[in-house]
Amino acid sequence: MKDKKIIIIGLKTFGIVLGIFILGYWLNSWFMSIYPSFLKNREEINRFKPMIKEAKSLNLDYEQVVSNQHKFKGKHVIWCVQNRESGETLYRGNSNKRLFVTNYHGMPLFGGSKHSICADMLLKIEQDHKTSLGIDVKFLYKLE
Numbered sequence: 001m002k003d004k005k006i007i008i009i010g011l012k013t014f015g016i017v018l019g020i021f022i023l024g025y026w027l028n029s030w031f032m033s034i035y036p037s038f039l040k041n042r043e044e045i046n047r048f049k050p051m052i053k054e055a056k057s058l059n060l061d062y063e064q065v066v067s068n069q070h071k072f073k074g075k076h077v078i079w080c081v082q083n084r085e086s087g088e089t090l091y092r093g094n095s096n097k098r099l100f101v102t103n104y105h106g107m108p109l110f111g112g113s114k115h116s117i118c119a120d121m122l123l124k125i126e127q128d129h130k131t132s133l134g135i136d137v138k139f140l141y142k143l144e
Contacts, residue, residue, distance in 0.1 A: 055122060080093075089104070121139060126138050
């Protein structure tokens with residue numbers, strides 16, 4: 001009877017240890033698959049941190065930059081951008097507020113959805129655009 005109890009306790013302990021081992025192996029595999037992405041994202045955020053800080057402190061909107069673009073040339077902004085295709089890059093999805101992206105090929109597409117019309121992106125105000133058709137910007141980073 002005593003031997004039977006010891007065998008049952010041993011089997012339960014083995015089952016628990018095996019379960020913990022399998023769970024640990026699965027968590028390790030999952031963590032190792034996302035860790036490189038985590039490090040890359042962290043490095044990018046650290047690289048852009050001063051620019052993000054500047055953009056947040058300036059807190060510029062489209063109208064401020066349009067009215068005085070030469071004053072803000074070289075400054076950083078965080079704007080909600082809708083990017084459907086080349087020539088269709090819009091501030092907050094507003095077709096009257098166009099953005100001319102000088103490095104468009106590096107910018108992610110974001111057409112929006114029913115609940116979200118734009119994505120926050122870090123941009124740099126570029127050269128003066130002499131018409132009121134839009135603002136020249138350089139895409140730097142899409143905030144997550």
